[in-house]
Amino acid sequence: MKLKNGGRDFQEVFARLRDMLREYRSRLKVVDDEPGKYYLNGAYSEEYGKERFFGAVIIQKNYVSYYLMPVYMFPELLDGVSPELRKRMQGKSCFNFAKVDEKLMGELKRLTQKSFARFEKEGGATRP
Numbered sequence: 001m002k003l004k005n006g007g008r009d010f011q012e013v014f015a016r017l018r019d020m021l022r023e024y025r026s027r028l029k030v031v032d033d034e035p036g037k038y039y040l041n042g043a044y045s046e047e048y049g050k051e052r053f054f055g056a057v058i059i060q061k062n063y064v065s066y067y068l069m070p071v072y073m074f075p076e077l078l079d080g081v082s083p084e085l086r087k088r089m090q091g092k093s094c095f096n097f098a099k100v101d102e103k104l105m106g107e108l109k110r111l112t113q114k115s116f117a118r119f120e121k122e123g124g125a126t127r128p
Contacts, residue, residue, distance in 0.1 A: 055068045
């Protein structure tokens with residue numbers, strides 16, 4: 001199924017971003033895995049009374065959104081992030097892409113790796 005939104009084909013962008021999160025599916029819970037939406041949760045939190053949200057990729061009208069909750073929980077993870085990647089941020093934990101940008105997606109992949117390591121250290125992963 002080819003998804004077109006806002007006159008643009010976002011399928012390739014979605015696939016690239018989804019693949020970044022899929023690397024963690026053995027340690028996190030896949031909540032949604034459908035065309036245009038991929039969503040991962042971590043372990044149940046006694047403090048919040050629900051599973052911890054880790055990340056998601058969702059095709060929106062004008063871009064593909066990549067949500068990475070650890071950067072909201074631990075803002076120091078964003079230290080050293082390039083101004084170009086920061087320009088892609090909407091809010092405190094969402095990055096938007098309308099096309100594949102190799103440099104920024106590489107940087108986002110490294111940020112996701114760093115974020116997962118911190119999330120896991122804080123007890124956020126579901127399986128040992």
